[in-house]
Amino acid sequence: MMEVKSKGQQVSRxxxxxxxxxxxxxxxxxxxTTMREIAEQVGMEAASMYNxxxxxxxxxxxxxxxxxxxxxxxxxxxxxxxxxxxxxLQALIRSHISITTKNIHWISxxxxxxxxxxxxxxxxFKKARDxxxxxxxxxxxxxxxxxxxxxVHVSIxxxxxxSSLRWIETWYKPNKAYNAKDLEENIVNILxxxxxxxx
Amino acid sequence: MMEVKSKGQQVSRxxxxxxxxxxxxxxxxxxxTTMREIAEQVGMEAASMYNxxxxxxxxxxxxxxxxxxxxxxxxxxxxxxxxxxxxxLQALIRSHISITTKNIHWISxxxxxxxxxxxxxxxxFKKARDxxxxxxxxxxxxxxxxxxxxxVHVSIxxxxxxSSLRWIETWYKPNKAYNAKDLEENIVNILxxxxxxxx
DNA sequence: CCTACCGATCGGTAGG
DNA sequence: CCTACCGATCGGTAGG
Numbered sequence: 154m155m156e157v158k159s160k161g162q163q164v165s166r167x168x169x170x171x172x173x174x175x176x177x178x179x180x181x182x183x184x185x186t187t188m189r190e191i192a193e194q195v196g197m198e199a200a201s202m203y204n205x206x207x208x209x210x211x212x213x214x215x216x217x218x219x220x221x222x223x224x225x226x227x228x229x230x231x232x233x234x235x236x237x238x239x240x241x242l243q244a245l246i247r248s249h250i251s252i253t254t255k256n257i258h259w260i261s262x263x264x265x266x267x268x269x270x271x272x273x274x275x276x277x278f279k280k281a282r283d284x285x286x287x288x289x290x291x292x293x294x295x296x297x298x299x300x301x302x303x304x305v306h307v308s309i310x311x312x313x314x315x316s317s318l319r320w321i322e323t324w325y326k327p328n329k330a331y332n333a334k335d336l337e338e339n340i341v342n343i344l345x346x347x348x349x350x351x352x
Numbered sequence: 353m354m355e356v357k358s359k360g361q362q363v364s365r366x367x368x369x370x371x372x373x374x375x376x377x378x379x380x381x382x383x384x385t386t387m388r389e390i391a392e393q394v395g396m397e398a399a400s401m402y403n404x405x406x407x408x409x410x411x412x413x414x415x416x417x418x419x420x421x422x423x424x425x426x427x428x429x430x431x432x433x434x435x436x437x438x439x440x441l442q443a444l445i446r447s448h449i450s451i452t453t454k455n456i457h458w459i460s461x462x463x464x465x466x467x468x469x470x471x472x473x474x475x476x477f478k479k480a481r482d483x484x485x486x487x488x489x490x491x492x493x494x495x496x497x498x499x500x501x502x503x504v505h506v507s508i509x510x511x512x513x514x515s516s517l518r519w520i521e522t523w524y525k526p527n528k529a530y531n532a533k534d535l536e537e538n539i540v541n542i543l544x545x546x547x548x549x550x551x
Numbered sequence: 552c553c554t555a556c557c558g559a560t561c562g563g564t565a566g567g
Numbered sequence: 568c569c570t571a572c573c574g575a576t577c578g579g580t581a582g583g
Binding site: 181182184185265268269303305306308309310312313315316317319320321323324330331335336339340342343344346 | 380381383384464467468502504505507508509511512514515516518519520522523529530534535538539541542543545
């Protein structure tokens with residue numbers, strides 16, 4: 154449910170193209186990835202892909218749109234819960250890390266290649282992202298107001314949190330000295346104790 | 353001295369090309385930026401630029417190399433100081449933020465476009481980056497050993513710090529509600545208090 | 552520093 | 568799903 158890409162053995166040809174594209178877009182960047190390279194990964198000629206997709210841009214659009222939707226769904230769930238601000242924030246961080254480690258290629262593309270979206274979907278994506286940030290900022294603000302959080306500058310705290318989370322896709326490798334749970338515990342610890350009012 | 357790009361009124365044509373290129377590379381990405389666009393910003397024909405530079409790749413190489421050098425110089429200074437680990441870490445974070453806000457385009461390009469470097473300079477860049485990370489990790493490790501820092505996972509702490517700093521170039525705008533000093537204070541606060549041993 | 556131009560490669564289409 | 572192919576654009580060179 155919090156998976157960006159579809160699962161199961163029998164995925165459609167279209168899903169396969171999307172997933173191979175996401176991997177290549179992450180690895181080489183959207184502009185530097187050619188349709189011929191994607192086709193090679195899928196195992197067909199470049200021209201044949203156009204029976205399943207409309208354009209290269211459409212691939213990027215779908216990847217970004219699904220990622221945005223996943224984040225919004227997560228935010229909806231947590232925001233409507235009855236947790237206190239600090240616990241909402243904590244839940245969001247955990248959920249964010251979990252989504253990222255599970256869909257690392259897709260998230261990476263949405264985070265780094267969205268500026269190459271064509272105008273209409275670019276606008277939509279930016280709006281979704283801005284709304285997400287506003288809602289997270291509101292949670293931080295509430296936390297400060299009810300004295301659960303230290304009196305940091307809201308937008309600096311916001312971006313410090315998002316930065317720490319967004320960069321997971323850059324350096325996280327599942328086969329490291331720590332697993333996704335360790336990652337979660339450590340990051341939550343560093344961020345939350347830094348934000349928590351000590352006095 | 354900690355400036356990546358050269359200052360002064362009378363910069364050479366080459367420096368002008370490099371700086372315009374850095375701005376465009378940050379804005380559109382290296383691959384999506386054309387030599388014709390850079391030329392237009394400089395005010396000449398694309399072909400004319402080749403009297404000042406060798407290739408498009410050379411522009412990226414020089415930008416990345418200068419940024420890497422700046423960071424290494426900064427690390428050398430702080431590492432050889434007689435500060436305690438926690439104060440070294442703090443000094444590094446402050447210096448890092450200062451360098452970033454002063455050379456935002458160049459730093460952004462080095463952080464996001466380095467993978468498009470040609471093989472030889474790619475190797476050099478990666479090595480410089482890895483060494484930098486190792487040295488920073490060593491500072492964190494010392495801080496944990498002498499009980500100045502909490503017992504976090506070193507590499508997770510390392511990347512959480514670097515992430516928070518690297519993303520400044522994405523969202524920092526000098527004309528915001530806070531200036532570079534505010535930014536410094538707030539980030540140092542969030543990160544350090546999260547790392548500092550509370551007991 | 553410009554005009555003229557080139558080989559390579561790109562995203563995408565026609566037609567089967 | 569493939570073969571054949573096209574218009575556009577790219578980084579870069581020749582020659583002045």
